[in-house]
Amino acid sequence: MKKDAAPAPLLDAHLLQLFELIYDTRSVTRAAEQLDLAQPTVSIWLGKLRRQLGDPLFVRTPSGMLPTPEADALIGTVRQALESLRYLAQREARFEPATSERRFRICMTDASHITLLPQLLAHVRSVAPGVRLGAERIDERTAQRLEAGEADLALGLIPELDAGFYQQSLYNQDWVCLANTRHPRIGEALSREIYAQEGHINIVSGTGHRLLDASLERHHLEHRVVLELPGFLGLPAIVSTTDLLVTLPRHIGETLARLYGLRVFPCPIPIPGFTVKQHWHSRYHNDPGNRWLRELCASLFLRDRSGE
Incomplete structure (x- = not known):
């Protein structure tokens, strides 16, 4: 069975750059200077380039290293390949917010x-x-x-x-309690005793409520839940028209209190904070x-x- 032909070796970008420089300068010495390489190294590279392309490529004459017809035919492709490589090397992926429609x-x-x-x-x-x-x-x-x-x-x-x-x-979060501004049994502060006696709204969505439930259990504190809500929709209306309390993270608690005129109290039981x-x-x-x-x-x- 005939074996598949081995794939042709890929040309190194440095060899392509050497090809372009010798073509432009007609000189191995000047190409070596521009590449900041010793001339023997450049001569080795040129030999490798000739072997891979199967052509002398450049012939030494009194006028310098003149290209062969094969080199003349290849220079356009070499320059195009180098331009593509330079584009990839210099390309900086960018996001323009002013014009993006993402x-x-x-x-x-x-x-x-x-x-x-x-x-x-x-x-x-x-x-x-x-x-x-x-x-x-x-x-x-x-x-x-x-x-x-x-x-x-x-x-x-x-x-x-x-x-x-x-x-x-x-940012870090601790816990607060919200109450109606006209709550009949809460004065200037919310004590642990009043907290335990009052009815509560429990927000059951998210991860934070598990911290609250675990803390109540750890402190053996009753939490008389009157209403469970899946989220915060409707919560301000309920708190502002009832005597129910709700315990929730500070950021959402203070935001709702500011928007809907509710009272904010430090939570009277220790609940672990968390980081958003x-x-x-x-x-x-x-x-x-x-x-x-x-x-x-x-x-x-x-x-x-x-x-x-």
């Missing part, structure tokens, strides 16, 4: 829809008017979507994102658009809110 998808909690998204959207509209944002849920498919490029970034407390993911801490982070997959770490979005989120949200 759609970015960000996984976030519904609390972030209230606390982070308005500020992010306002800034994006001012510097990147053609860019579109899509808010995605954080769920069991978040890691898969980030890896597949179906989502660009995830914001929040997402401890399950570890291997294959980058992360950056943005942005997460992205390693596949897109060097993607210019992803990098721009990460830097934008960092510029807007990178600070410690635990003392606010």
